Amino acid sequence: METRKLMRVLMFTLCLSAMSGLMFNFVLPDMREEFSLSTAQVSWVTSSYSLLYGIGTVLYGKLTERYQLKNLLSFGLLLFAAGSLVGLVSQAFWMVLAARCLQAIGAAAIPAAATLIPIRYFPPERRGAAMATAFIGLSIGSALGPVVSSLVAGFAHWRWLFSIPLLILITLPFYRKYLKDEDPQFPGSFDLLGGGLLAVAITCLLLGITNGIWWLPLAGLLVAALFIVRIHRASVPFVSPVLFRNQEYSVRLVIMFLFSGAAFALHFLSPLLLAEIHALPPGWIGFVMVPAAAASALLGKTGGKLADAKGNTDLFLTAMIMLVACFVLLSTFSAISAVAVALFLILGNVGQTFGMIALSNSVSLSLAKEQAGIGMGLMQMLNFISAGIASGVYGTMLDIRSEVSWNPLYAYAEGQVYSNIYLVLAGLLLAMLMFYSLRFGKTEHGHIRAAGS
Incomplete structure (x- = not known):
């Protein structure tokens, strides 16, 4: 209770x-x-x-x-x-x-x-x-x-x-x-230098991407290399290198990074699409996006029960299918009306929620008890880095613009760049879905043995 x-x-x-x-x-x-x-x-x-x-x-x-x-x-x-x-x-x-x-x-x-x-x-x-x-x-x-x-x-x-x-x-x-x-x-010593190097690397990476300063990400990668050297030499490192030798954890972390970046398009591109193509003011944009968030809230518990009953793998594959369908629909019909966009976003947001539940749960199950704090913290950090990188990539693609639609079913006079981005994301998620099903499809009920447990 x-x-x-x-x-x-x-x-x-x-x-x-x-x-x-x-x-x-x-x-x-x-x-x-x-x-x-x-x-x-x-x-x-x-x-x-x-x-x-x-x-x-x-x-x-x-x-x-x-x-x-x-x-x-x-x-x-x-x-x-x-x-x-x-x-x-x-x-x-x-x-x-x-x-x-x-x-x-x-x-x-x-x-x-x-x-x-x-x-x-x-x-x-x-x-x-x-x-x-x-x-x-x-x-x-x-x-x-x-x-x-x-x-x-x-x-x-x-x-x-x-x-x-x-x-x-x-x-x-x-x-x-x-x-x-x-x-x-x-309860012993804390690797302050290691934590500081990680913080500097993240700062350089995110600031460089969000502000378009090309040398900052390079500096961030250099500091990240120093961080890797540090965790291999420190007696009590900020992050134990053993954590990354856990293949179940590492692979899922990469998948989480890619999944978060792709799904972030729902929150980054949708308001811009509604403002530019459908000429909605900010207040109305918020209301158009409410049904999708509300559906995620209502169905989130169902996703959790499915993860416990059927396994994380089945839930994640379901989530990927929903997101692929959402991006295909947005790529094809995003300019038809704001109501249609609101309906498509319901499918995508619920898929995103299901996917995050499945990935978070499977990542937690891949960790030994003593690694849970830093392991889950790194997962959360990668979500933010992924969102920052994704926003920079999407912003750059919108600036390039395009008057040609890569989707042969897109039949509208404007919004081709949004259609193209959604189509690319649908393809990326399809590739991820195939990889995930091959890599983890045979895992019984999505349960994994934690490293060291």
Whole structure:
């Protein structure tokens, strides 16, 4: 009973976290006008949040080996609330930016809890349903974020958006009650240099891609090479090289990276398509995307039950078929109407949710208990890197433009570039589906033996 209550609290926490990550994207023009900033300057409100959030997820994952999850999560939630208070009273742009940075550093503790609570509190045969509950929170937050942002900005000043994340303080007493006191697994030294090298590598990579600075990703790769050298030489490395010798984990991590990047097109390209091709204002774009997020929330628990009953492999293959169908439909009929786009996105978003449940569950099952914190943290970090790289790739492809459609069934006068991108993604996912079915199709019920277990 207590574990079910804990998952409901976690679902509410993830909902608020997802909302906070999205809400401010829709009021950037208002901030730009109020503070007389350029688009590049005001975009730091979102890019700084994403950057710190992505780095923080792996750091918190590592810290769970040395500190109690209960205390780490409490620290993160309090810092998240503190950032919200700073933003609520902000009178200058630097205060808004500082508030978003504090929010990101605090909120990064939430993914660590979202992945470790199902691992530590649920047996493998019930873990899929538990992870599905977490993804329901993300889906609800994704649905409410644009709508709440439009409503608040329409009736009050955009600063009041900072008041909504303060509701997260409600969850703190429940976490203190339901999370157990656990002894740290590795109470010894912490590889600060290794963690720092990883953080610098991620920063260079994401900033270089999002800002189009070609030398930064190269610098990031150089620092990443130094990180690899460090983890092989340190007595207690930030990430044990043994983790990457686990083929089940490593292969699934690569698949997760590719899957996340492809599925990110649903959230990155769809608003642009609705604005450019269907001439919808920002408020209406949010409402068009609500049915897809709502469907993901309603069907997420079903996906978790399917993972537990039929296996992660079957659920993932189902998810891939749904996403391929969504991208084929978008490639062929994306310009017909906004209603059609909303319907296609339902298929894609539910497929994305099913896929993330299956991959997260299978990755967790491939890890030994002592590797769960850093292993799941790296998985979450790769999701953010994948989204950052994908946004840069999609943005570049949109800038190139195209007046020729690669899809022979596309019969509209505009939107060819969107049709082409969706078609390429459908082909990529088909190739991934074939590889996954050959590599893991014979795995009974999607269960894997964890390395070292």
